[in-house]
Structures are given as C-alpha cells and as structure tokens.
Amino acid sequence: MRFLFKTSYLQDVRLAKHGGHVFWYGLLVLAMVAAPWLVSEYWLAQLTFILIYSVVGLGLMLLSGFTGLFSLGHAAFIGVGAYTEAALVGAGVPFPLAMAAAGLVSAAVGVVVGLPALRVKGIYLAIATLAFGFIVVEVFARWESMTGGNAGKHVKPPELLGWSADSDLSFYFICLVVAVLATLAILNLLRSPTGRAFVAIRDSEVSAQSLGIHLARYKTLSFAISAALAGIGGALYAHKLKFISPEQFDILQSIDLVLMIVVGGIGSIHGAFLGAIFLITMPQVIAQAKDYLPAVVGQAPGLQGAVYGLVLIAFVLFEPHGIYGRWLKLRTYLQIFPFYRKGMFKRQKSFLKSDRLK
Amino acid sequence: MLQALQIVISGAAQGCIYGLIALGLVLIYKTTETVSFAHGELMMLGAFAGLGFMMLAGFPFWLAFVATVLAMGVFGVALERAVIRPILGQPAFTLVMLTIGIGYVARGLVTMIPAIGTETHTLPVPYKDQIWNVGALVLNVEQMVVIAATGVLCAALYAMFRYTRVGVAMQAASQNQLAAYYMGIPVRRLNGLVWGLAAAVAAIAGLLLAPITFVYANMGIIGLKAIPAAVVGGFGSLPGAIVGGLVIGIVEAASGFYLPEGFKDIAPYAVVLLMLVVRPNGIFGDKLRKKV
Numbered sequence: 320m321r322f323l324f325k326t327s328y329l330q331d332v333r334l335a336k337h338g339g340h341v342f343w344y345g346l347l348v349l350a351m352v353a354a355p356w357l358v359s360e361y362w363l364a365q366l367t368f369i370l371i372y373s374v375v376g377l378g379l380m381l382l383s384g385f386t387g388l389f390s391l392g393h394a395a396f397i398g399v400g401a402y403t404e405a406a407l408v409g410a411g412v413p414f415p416l417a418m419a420a421a422g423l424v425s426a427a428v429g430v431v432v433g434l435p436a437l438r439v440k441g442i443y444l445a446i447a448t449l450a451f452g453f454i455v456v457e458v459f460a461r462w463e464s465m466t467g468g469n470a471g472k473h474v475k476p477p478e479l480l481g482w483s484a485d486s487d488l489s490f491y492f493i494c495l496v497v498a499v500l501a502t503l504a505i506l507n508l509l510r511s512p513t514g515r516a517f518v519a520i521r522d523s524e525v526s527a528q529s530l531g532i533h534l535a536r537y538k539t540l541s542f543a544i545s546a547a548l549a550g551i552g553g554a555l556y557a558h559k560l561k562f563i564s565p566e567q568f569d570i571l572q573s574i575d576l577v578l579m580i581v582v583g584g585i586g587s588i589h590g591a592f593l594g595a596i597f598l599i600t601m602p603q604v605i606a607q608a609k610d611y612l613p614a615v616v617g618q619a620p621g622l623q624g625a626v627y628g629l630v631l632i633a634f635v636l637f638e639p640h641g642i643y644g645r646w647l648k649l650r651t652y653l654q655i656f657p658f659y660r661k662g663m664f665k666r667q668k669s670f671l672k673s674d675r676l677k
Numbered sequence: 678m679l680q681a682l683q684i685v686i687s688g689a690a691q692g693c694i695y696g697l698i699a700l701g702l703v704l705i706y707k708t709t710e711t712v713s714f715a716h717g718e719l720m721m722l723g724a725f726a727g728l729g730f731m732m733l734a735g736f737p738f739w740l741a742f743v744a745t746v747l748a749m750g751v752f753g754v755a756l757e758r759a760v761i762r763p764i765l766g767q768p769a770f771t772l773v774m775l776t777i778g779i780g781y782v783a784r785g786l787v788t789m790i791p792a793i794g795t796e797t798h799t800l801p802v803p804y805k806d807q808i809w810n811v812g813a814l815v816l817n818v819e820q821m822v823v824i825a826a827t828g829v830l831c832a833a834l835y836a837m838f839r840y841t842r843v844g845v846a847m848q849a850a851s852q853n854q855l856a857a858y859y860m861g862i863p864v865r866r867l868n869g870l871v872w873g874l875a876a877a878v879a880a881i882a883g884l885l886l887a888p889i890t891f892v893y894a895n896m897g898i899i900g901l902k903a904i905p906a907a908v909v910g911g912f913g914s915l916p917g918a919i920v921g922g923l924v925i926g927i928v929e930a931a932s933g934f935y936l937p938e939g940f941k942d943i944a945p946y947a948v949v950l951l952m953l954v955v956r957p958n959g960i961f962g963d964k965l966r967k968k969v
Binding site for chain 1: 711712760763764767769770771773774775777778779780781782783784785786787788789794795894901904905908912939942943945946947949950953954957
C-alpha cells in the first residue's frame with residue numbers, strides 16, 4: 320500500500336502525484352517514442368489511429384464526461400476540421416497553422432451549435448447535435464466546390480517550410496506530440512477554475528448556478544473546446560487517410576465516438592485513451608476470431624455490429640465506469656489486499672430522477 | 678393545387694409512419710424518461726417477423742399481422758425485463774447508450790441470418806400496388822391503408838388510456854412515478870407493459886411501411902427521423918407524436934418536391950433544430966421547470 324504524506328501545497332497542484340506516476344508515465348512516453356522501431360508498420364498505423372481518436376475522445380470526454388453534455392454529432396466536428404485542413408494544406412499553408420485553423424473553425428461551429436443547445440437539456444441536446452450532424456454531412460456532400468462532394472477529396476501530406484511529413488514515421492510523431500499536448504492541456508484545464516466549473520455543471524446545474532457559475536458561458540466554452548479538439552483530431556485524420564469523403568463523418572462515426580468514451584470509462588482522461596485502443600483494436604480482434612468461428616457466424620456481414628452492440632450493452636449493464644473503472648477496481652483490490660469488499664464501488668440505486676416534475 | 682394535395686397525402690402517409698414510431702418513443706419517454714434509439718430497429722424486427730410468418734409459416738396476411746404484433750409485444754416486455762429494468766434510476770444517457778447497443782445487436786443479428794438478412798424483401802400484402810382514382814386525384818392504396826390504420830390505432834390507444842384501468846394506471850405512473858407507486862400501482866410491471874405496447878406499435882408501423890418501401894436490415898434508420906417527430910410534437914404528448922410525425926412527413930415530402938436535391942433528407946432535422954430553438958417543449962409539450 321502507498322501512503323501519500325503531503326508536506327507542501329505544491330504536491331496538491333502537481334500533475335504527477337507520486338513516484339509511481341512519474342515512473343509509469345515516463346515509461347509509457349519512452350515506449351511510445353521507441354514504438355516505431357519496436358512494432359511492425361501495420362501496428363504503427365494502428366497506433367497512429369489510436370492517438371488520433373484519443374485526441375477526439377479527449378474533446379468528447381471533456382464535453383460528456385466532465386460537463387455532462389452529450390453529443391451525438393461529434394463526427395461532424397471531425398469533418399469540419401478535416402475539410403478545413405484539406406483546403407488549407409491544399410492552398411499551401413504550413414500544417415501547424417492549418418491545424419490551428421481547423422481547430423478554430425471547428426470551435427466556431429461548436430459555438431453555433433452550442434447556442435441553441437443552451438436552451439435545451441439532456442436528451443434534447445443529444446437530439447439537437449444528432450440533427451446538426453445530419454445537416455453537416457449533407458452540406459459536405461453538396462458543397463462540391465469546397466469538399467469535392469460524394470466523390471471525396473484528396474489531402475496533401477503536412478508541410479512545414481519545405482519539409483514534408485510524408486512518411487508514416489514522421490506523421491506518427493506529429494500525432495504523438497499533438498496527443499501529448501492535448502492531454503496536458505485537458506489535465507491543466509480540469510484543475511483550473513474553468514474545469515472545476517465544468518464538473519460542477521455536470522454534477523448539478525442548479526447548484527452550479529447558485530454558486531455563481533454562468534451556465535451559458537461555460538456550456539458554450541465546453542462545446543467550443545470539445546469541438547476544437549475534434550477539429551484538430553479531424554485534421555490529423557484527414558492526413559492519415561489522405562482521402563476524405565462525407566460518409567466518414569456520419570451518424571455511425573458519431574455513435575462510435577460515444578461508444579468509445581463509454582467503453583473507455585466516462586469521466587476519466589484514461590478512458591479516452593482506453594476507449595480509442597478498444598475502438599481501433601476491436602475490428603482486428605473480430606477479424607482474428609472469425610477464423611475460429613463456424614462459417615455461418617464468422618463470415619456473416621453483421622458480426623461486427625452485433626459484437627459492438629453486445630459489448631456496449633455489457634458495459635452499460637455491468638461496468639458503467641468502463642475499462643478504466645474495471646482497472647480502478649483491480650488496482651484497489653491489489654492495493655488493499657485482502658481487505659477489498661464487494662460493495663466498494665457499488666452504484667447507488669435511486670428512484671427515477673425526474674426533470675419533468677413540478 | 679392538385680399536385681400539392683398529392684404531395685400532402687403522400688407526405689401524410691410517410692408522416693403517419695414517423696408518428697407511429699414516435700408514439701412508441703413518447704410512451705417510453707413518459708415511463709422511463711429516456712429516448713429509445715432502438716425503436717427503428719424494433720420496427721425493422723416487426724417487419725421481418727411479419728415476413729417470417731407469411732413466407733416461412735405460410736400464414737395469411739391478417740393472421741400474420743396479429744401474430745407479429747403479439748410476438749413483438751411479448752418481445753418488448755422481455756426486453757424491458759432483461760436489460761432495461763436493471764438500469765432504471767441511472768442517468769438518462771445510460772439508457773440511450775443501452776438502446777443504441779440494442780439497435781446495433783438487432784441490426785447485426787438480422788444481417789447475420791443466412792440468405793435472408795442481407796436481401797431486400799417485399800411483403801406480399803393483399804393491397805399491394807393498387808390505385809384508387811378519386812376525381813383527378815390518384816390515391817395509392819398502400820398509403821391510404823397507412824393513414825387509416827394510424828387513425829384506428831390512435832382511437833384505440835385513446836380509448837385504452839381514457840377508459841381502461843391499466844391505461845389510467847399508466848397515465849398516473851407517467852405523471853409521477855413515486856406517487857403512483859405509493860398509491861399501490863405496480864409501476865415496474867407497467868413499465869414492462871409500456872415497452873410491450875411500444876414494441877407492438879413499432880411492429881404495426883413496420884408492417885405498414887413494408888409494402889411502401891421494402892423489408893431490409895437497415896430500414897430501422899427511419900427511427901432516427903421519428904425522434905424529430907416526437908420533439909416537434911412535444912416529447913410526452915401522445916397526440917403530439919402523431920401531429921409531429923405528420924408535420925415532419927409533409928415538410929419532407931414538400932421539400933423533396935419544391936426545393937433542390939438534398940433538402941429532403943435534412944428537412945426533418947432542420948425542422949427539429951428550429952423547433953428546439955423556438956419552442957423546445959414542442960407543439961403540445963407542457964412547460965415545466967425543475968424546482969429545487
């Protein structure tokens with residue numbers, strides 16, 4: 320067991336709470352830096368996708384996990400970022416600028432969506448973002464001069480002052496740097512007053528409001544930051560795929576994103592990463608498992624959807640805190656062995672909390 | 678003028694389908710206060726069940742219709758008992774995720790049925806491809822049946838909620854679960870019944886829609902257009918669901934005809950966004966605020 324004896328206030332502020340954090344996260348960073356020389360080219364590509372989805376997941380986690388606003392149209396923000404990046408890089412803008420612009424344009428769109436969303440709550444917000452997602456995909460498909468329509472659009476590799484990141488290796492490092500920066504930014508945001516305000520809104524809007532938190536401002540801000548991260552993720556996504564078309568950003572992608580953060584563990588930064596790992600490796604696992612299943616099941620086209628659905632149902636029913644919640648339980652079990660009790664993480668049962676009652 | 682009337686009628690027929698699915702959504706919203714994203718899939722399952730009863734079991738249409746509605750009703754009750762009830766009392770979004778999962782599984786499993794799941798089928802109904810000429814107006818019998826059936830179903834549901842014991846109990850439970858529970862109303866069992874009822878209504882929608890489109894695994898996507906219908910009518914209002922469905926259906930049909938290509942698909946969503954900005958509680962919704 321580890322006991323933390325705090326001897327200075329700085330220890331409360333520090334991101335790494337103890338030596339274990341420093342050691343393990345240091346090891347993780349080293350492993351990620353060394354990864355291109357350790358894993359095959361195929362897995363490097365998968366790792367790049369995991370990093371890209373983690374950036375998007377961080378944004379969605381901030382919105383859903385920490386501010387309590389749910390979005391079923393987040394793929395649209397990825398799309399806005401991806402098309403902005405494609406257009407700007409196509410016009411010869413260096414990629415850090417283009418990426419920042421992608422984030423800003425996405426954030427602006429996020430504010431536009433966030434404004435009507437402020438009048439509505441909970442499930443209505445999810446419906447508003449769903450509707451927005453459909454409309455954006457249709458705009459992508461019809462605005463042919465800008466997006467290439469349904470035929471799609473090719474994306475140039477990222478360029479900076481004559482240097483072009485056209486190899487998988489250099490692009491992997493760009494993604495790694497962006498993912499690390501995004502994580503640090505979110506971690507810092509969450510321990511700032513703004514982040515605390517987000518969490519307060521999530522836990523109770525009424526009490527947050529009575530503590531003087533301006534609901535509209537913070538909700539819009541959360542939407543904007545979340546959309547910006549999705550836009551930056553979208554910019555990376557565009558470069559990774561080198562080809563984008565509207566159907567990559569449809570409702571199914573949005574649902575995949577929500578599935579990602581729910582399975583990863585809603586309300587935790589780790590959850591965004593664990594969810595991304597799940598989302599990217601799951602199709603591989605299914606593809607591998609196909610060989611061992613009878614042909615009737617293994618070769619059926621609907622297998623992946625059914626497995627996704629079952630996993631989602633299983634997590635909602637049995638592990639609402641996702642993979643990260645499972646890890647927390649395991650860690651607690653090991654730390655306080657043999658004193659772990661079954662009910663330690665038990666969910667509180669309550670009668671249906673109604674927003675409708677007078 | 679005639680053309681406009683024609684568009685309104687075909688839009689209304691489509692809108693009735695949206696309205697019927699939205700009716701199920703509203704029923705579920707009133708009891709569990711969440712939106713079921715699996716409702717389109719329940720409709721799809723209903724259509725496939727009807728197909729199975731007619732093609733495999735060889736039932737005549739009317740028998741297959743009754744059998745399908747009953748089977749889907751039982752399925753709805755079972756679904757509520759198996760997966761919905763354990764998470765009652767959790768935040769609303771939990772149930773949304775759960776129903777999205779149910780939708781995925783339903784679509785995936787139907788697609789996995791060998792030789793049937795990936796195909797597009799036609800449901801052999803007795804009134805297939807018939808046309809009535811009323812003056813200069815050309816009426817498609819399939820669409821007329823949809824509108825008429827919706828009317829009958831609404832009347833039946835109204836009678837049930839107004840005059841039967843179980844209907845009144847459902848109303849009580851939907852207005853205030855806790856109070857209903859204290860009055861001795863078996864709230865949990867009613868929740869199960871409501872899911873069964875919602876699934877049965879979805880099955881009817883599926884059977885009515887099947888002759889107009891086709892029966893295929895992805896037909897449940899239409900359920901996503903029923904959500905705007907429910908919002909426009911006001912979540913929590915049963916007549917609102919039908920009216921919302923009609924509004925969405927007619928706007929969709931009209932924008933498909935008068936506006937450039939592409940507007941038809943997004944018209945329902947544009948309407949719902951507008952509605953959420955202007956009047957978030959919908960046409961028939963009550964304005965209620967949570968008090969502390």
